[in-house]
Amino acid sequence: MNADIFTDQLPNSDCATQCQWFDGNKETDALIAIAAEFIAEELTVTWFRIRLVCHRVCDSEGKTTFSASLAYMETEQDDYHAWCGLDCLNAMSCITEVLKGKNWSEAVLFITHYKGVSFYWCGPVA
Secondary structure: OOHHHHHHHOOOOOOOEEEEEOOOOHHHHHHHHHHHHHHHHHOOOOOOEEEEEEEEEEOOOOOEEEEEEEEEEOOOOOOOEEEOOOOHHHHHHHHHHHOOOOOOOEEEEEEEOOOEEEEEEEEEOO
16 A cells, blocks of 8 residues: 555544554455445546545444545545445445454545555544
């Protein structure tokens, strides 16, 4: 994965959250590539970058809730435009499998045309 092209996208950490680029292995990189493929194949307009943001919330009763949002940029100078992809759940399933066993609250997958895929996740500081 190519994190260098996305350094401006990583949020500034505050005292409650710690974010890091994902440094995976062959298996997790393959799952991230599959997630990216699910999303990229579905967007039929010309695009420069796609962003999938997944959130995970665990309540005091031990219940876990997941949510996701998709957005794309038509050009490098464009703002993100929200869209709803049918394969968003399949992509999110890949992301949750990659982060299995980690205490994460947010995960972001970037797909940039002709440049690659990058992925970071954030979790509460212990």
